Amino acid sequence: MNFLYPGFLFALLTVAIPVIIHLFNFRKFKKVYFSNVAFLKEIKEQQSSREKLKNLLILCCRILAIVFLVFAFARPFLPSTSKIDQSKGNIVSIYIDNSYSMEAVNKEGSLLDEAKRKAKEIVKAFQLNDRFQLLTNDFEGKHQRLLNADELIQAVDEVKISSASRQLQQVINRQQSIFTGARNRFAYIISDFQQGFAGNQPIKTNPNTNVSLIKLNSNALPNVAVDSAWLLSPTHQAGATEKLVVQLHNYGDEDAKNIPIKLTINQQQKAISSLNIAAGKTQTDTLAYSGLGLGWQRGTLSIKDFPLTFDDQLHFSFKVNANQKVLSINGQTAEKYIKALFGADPYFQLTEMPESNINYSALASYSLIVLNSLDNPASGLAQELKSYIANGGSVVVFPNVKADKNVYSAFLTSLGLPAIADVNGNATKVSHIELKHPLFKEVFETLPQNIDLPQVNRYFNFVESSQRSKEDLLSLPAGKLFFARYPMGNGQAYLAATDLDNDDSNLAKHPVFVPLMYKIAFVSAKEQPIYYTVGRNNVLESQKIVLGANQTLKLVADNFEVIPELRQINGKTLLYVADQVKKAGYYELKKADSTLAVIAFNDNRTESDMHYSSADQIKELFGKQQLTFLDPKSDSIASAVSSKNNGTELWKLCLILSLVFLAIEILLVRFYHTQKPGLQAH
Structure with a gap:
């Protein structure tokens, strides 16, 4: 048996007080003169032995009452197998799951209210000088501060349901960050342990941390x-x-x-x-x-x-x-089909630039760039277009088959497209159209059996590579490329084998040309995600935003306003909001009084699955690591925690025994008579 506060054992010296009282109980006897003492002697002898027995019993009761009272203050306990040194002090981290699933109700009330009660009981099992951390799904900065017992109980009362959701490994990692120094480390996790929370990956813990789980009981709900x-x-x-x-x-x-x-x-x-x-x-x-x-x-x-x-x-x-911006970069001999196609539709805002005078700084503002029969494509243009494609842009290349094939080949390879093998002047016809490709979706009411495909008189043959990702849209005989899509980064490039000159092909006048180019333009539109998820998406994407010297952006909603951190990367703006958005709804991105964007947020759907991991499944995640399950049905979580940490505490038993011996003393004094009934002097 050990003592939590052995210093109190010095109080055992107070046992000397009843002993001294017993030894030096000087009583003055009154002399009584009597003629015959024969009978009195017999009475005196009998009374003396009973008196000594009574005094010894009273002395023993007083000594034992004092001893057990001192033991109660010294907190005796039978050591547990965990061998925790309580003299070091304790740091206790308590996690309360406050996700949406904790709104479920059992016979104890809502799961969140039950979790709060269990957290308070855990606090009661520790000492006055121990320090505590309260952790919830919100992962707020204030949760990284250590509290005393009263502060923690107050913080527990303030916990409310949150839209944030975490995983078990995230919670354990967050708890570990608070543990410092040589103090004993205790981590308690109170949750319903949804399958999405527990996960299916192995859980790693610090071997110096005592991890205890309290799994609240809830029934699977339809949803x-x-x-x-x-x-x-x-x-x-x-x-x-x-x-x-x-x-x-x-x-x-x-x-x-x-x-x-x-x-x-x-x-x-x-x-x-x-x-x-x-x-x-x-x-x-x-x-x-x-x-x-x-x-x-x-x-x-x-x-x-x-x-x-x-x-x-x-x-x-x-x-x-109101419109979509399209850029056409034209060679000297370029045909006017691109201008006729996009210039006739008011939705498209077409800009034309000669290849000799390209405004590179404006390329990022266009959703689609068409290279129309360039005569001498420059390597600088290739580098700018490569960056443009990587950031989500779309480029359509109609090469000039009359230009130097070596110059074109170098240009195309700089873009990540196949090199040119040679120029083929043998007339042929497109043999295959990939009607199942999304670009041709809803173009034809019914799939034609013998569709008329474009005729080509002169075209480039390319050096194909199996390592390059390619989607053939229109193919020549033997599977040769005529018009194909090449995904690259966040964008794509479309490559044709010939130009739009009628002498080289009839593609520009063929019925498939208009829907093909329109669909390419539509799918090239740069669009932000239609919604984000609270707690998961902390970085928002936007088209490039230019701010003045004293201007700032604000993300605002009802009773909410935050200034996001801005970063300009490759022609677009990234907005960092960290974890400040905590509620589903619409948020306006404002520059001064103008609204640049409306951003929608939704709650995480991981909380929607109301199925729970069993204790055996959770133990399997921890493997051979030390883990303790505390029964939430127990009348006193505090006793279970105390027994685990300190062993079996005996102070209550000592206090009861002290009161028992005091009661026995009172009974001895009041009811133990020293005179034998019926014996009288005559």
């Missing part, structure tokens, strides 16, 4: 969530009909039937639908809408599903532009 959505067209025109794909996920164990879906844009209902979703599966639906004006659009997809409602809405935003 259908608006999982994701995406627009079918990257460009948006005023009044045009567009389509949005929505995906619902049924996280429950039973089929969900007739789940209603509603699409609203700018608070106006645009479409409705309903879906049946099998248990544990996803289902998509396509919603069509029209009638949009210019500017930023705020859309919301919503369903009705109970009891969990936090994932029943998905916000998104996009911009309807």
Whole structure:
């Protein structure tokens, strides 16, 4: 048996007090004169032995009462197998899961309220001088400060449900960062341990940290969530009909039937639908809408599903532009088909530049660049276009087959395109069109059997490489390239085998040319994501934003305003908001009083799956590492924690024994008679 406060054992010296009282109990006897003492002698002898026994019993009770009272203050305990040295002091980190799943209710109330109670009980098991950390999913800066017991209990009362979600390994890593010095380290994790929280990857802990898990009991709940959505067209025109794909996920164990879906844009209902979703599966639906004006659009997809409602809405935003900027860089002998194609449509804002006078600084502002029969493409242009493509731009190359093939070959290889092998002057015809490619989607009402394809009289043969990613759109006989797409970085390049001169091919006058170029222009539009996820996306992308000397950007919403950090990278602006956005909804990016963008945020859907990891599954993640599970059904988590850390404490037993011996003393004094009944003097 050991003592937590052995210094109190010096108080055992107080045992001398009742002993001294017993030894020096000087009583004055009164003399009584009596004629015959024969009977009195017998009475005296009998009373004396009973008196001595009574005094000894009282003395023992007093000594034991004092001894056990001193022991109670010295906190005796039977050491545990953990061999924790309590003299070093303790640092205790307590994590309370405050994600959406903790709103679930069991017979103890909400899981979050139960977690708060358990956290307070843990605090009671530690000492006055121990220090505590409270950690939640918010990972706020104040959570890195050590608190005393009273401060921690107050902080626990302030914990509320948060949209942030973390994984178990993240929590353990965050707890480890607070542990410093030689103090004993204790980490407590209170959670319902959703499968998304626990994960399926091995968990690593510090062997010097005592990790304890408290798994709150909750039942699996049915839940259908608006999982994701995406627009079918990257460009948006005023009044045009567009389509949005929505995906619902049924996280429950039973089929969900007739789940209603509603699409609203700018608070106006645009479409409705309903879906049946099998248990544990996803289902998509396509919603069509029209009638949009210019500017930023705020859309919301919503369903009705109970009891969990936090994932029943998905916000998104996009911009309807008045035009799309296209650049045509022309050689001296370039044909006018590009100008005729894009100049006739008011949606496209076409700019033409001669190859001898190119404004390189303006290239990033165009969504599509067409190289129209350049005579002598420069290496500097190749480097600028390579950077432009890497940052999401699209380039279409119609080479001049009359130009020096060696110059063109060097230019193309600088762009990452295949080198030119030779010039072929044998007339032929395009033999294959890849109608299943997304560029040709919805171009033909029905797939033709014997489609008329372009004729070509003179073209380049290229040196193909299997290591280069390529998508053939139009092919010549023997699989030779006629028009192909090459994905590069965030953008793409399109390469034709000939120019638009009618003497070289009839491509420019062929019916496939117009829809092909239009679709390339549409898919080349640079569009930001239609929504971000709270707690996951802390970096926002935008087209290049130029600020004046005293200007700043602000991200604002109702009762919210933050100034993001800006970084200009390769013609675009990155906005760093860290973890300051904590609520789903719409946020306006403002420059002074003008709105540059509307950005939508949604809650993380990892909280939607209301299935939980079992204790055995969690233990498997930790492998052979030391781990303790504390039963939340226990009447006293504090006792379980104390027993684990300190061993079996005996101070309560000592206090009870002290009171028992005091009670025995009182009974001896009051009811133990020294005179034998019936014995009298005559």
